[in-house]
Amino acid sequence: EIVLTQSPATLSLSPGERATLSCRASQSVSTYLAWYQQKPGQAPRLLIYDASTRATGIPARFSGSGSGTDFTLTISSLEPEDFAIYYCQQRSNWPSRTFGQGTKVEIK
Amino acid sequence: EVQLVETGGGLIQPGGSLRLSCAASGFTVSSSYMSWVRQAPGKGLEWVSIIYAGDSTSYADSVKGRFTISRDSSKNTLYLQMNSLRAEDTAVYYCAKETKSQYYYYMDVWGKGTTVTVSS
Numbered sequence: 001e002i003v004l005t006q007s008p009a010t011l012s013l014s015p016g017e018r019a020t021l022s023c024r025a026s027q028s029v030s031t032y033l034a035w036y037q038q039k040p041g042q043a044p045r046l047l048i049y050d051a052s053t054r055a056t057g058i059p060a061r062f063s064g065s066g067s068g069t070d071f072t073l074t075i076s077s078l079e080p081e082d083f084a085i086y087y088c089q090q091r092s093n094w095p096s097r098t099f100g101q102g103t104k105v106e107i108k
Numbered sequence: 109e110v111q112l113v114e115t116g117g118g119l120i121q122p123g124g125s126l127r128l129s130c131a132a133s134g135f136t137v138s139s140s141y142m143s144w145v146r147q148a149p150g151k152g153l154e155w156v157s158i159i160y161a162g163d164s165t166s167y168a169d170s171v172k173g174r175f176t177i178s179r180d181s182s183k184n185t186l187y188l189q190m191n192s193l194r195a196e197d198t199a200v201y202y203c204a205k206e207t208k209s210q211y212y213y214y215m216d217v218w219g220k221g222t223t224v225t226v227s228s
Contacts (some may be wrong), residue, residue: 038153049209095158096155096168099145
């Protein structure tokens with residue numbers, strides 16, 4: 001089973017700053033990785049799939065990179081609505097799916 | 109508009125059963141990959157189950173043998189039958205539609221969730 005480890009657990013930043021979130025897989029997942037955003041009381045929302053492709057309607061300040069075991073979600077300049085929890089997700093053993101434990105981006 | 113609406117949550121005693129429903133609109137459940145994902149209070153997301161091509165199914169180890177995923181094409185609805193419920197099954201349960209990218213499937217449409225509380 002592939003395990004996804006996200007870091008840091010919490011990121012304290014100010015609006016306008018750059019956020020860099022990491023997701024590491026226990027074995028190679030190629031580029032089969034997605035990122036989701038979840039705000040309090042809301043369902044998750046797909047941000048990035050195939051490691052670097054933005055989902056429909058996602059602003060260009062969100063970008064994803066990486067392949068193999070190391071992946072990064074970057075928010076180039078934080079907007080007030082970006083403070084949320086971010087999860088990476090991948091399949092483990094087909095057809096199962098696995099989520100990382102999440103990174104909370106909070107206002108400093 | 110593509111939409112998912114979950115119902116059926118509630119308070120149930122340990123050992124009890126509950127069936128969750130996820131009504132879909134704007135697409136066909138029977139020809140889609142559909143997952144259930146849950147989130148315990150204050151915790152992260154946990155994938156629970158998937159139904160996909162030919163009504164094949166898969167489950168997380170934590171629910172295998174207790175939960176059953178199914179779908180009804182006439183009602184365009186996804187279900188999750190939950191038996192032998194435990195306190196650790198307490199969570200918000202989301203259904204999600206998966207869409208295939210060039211390479212793989214991702215959960216691109218989510219319902220708002222329904223809350224299941226297992227407690228005596």
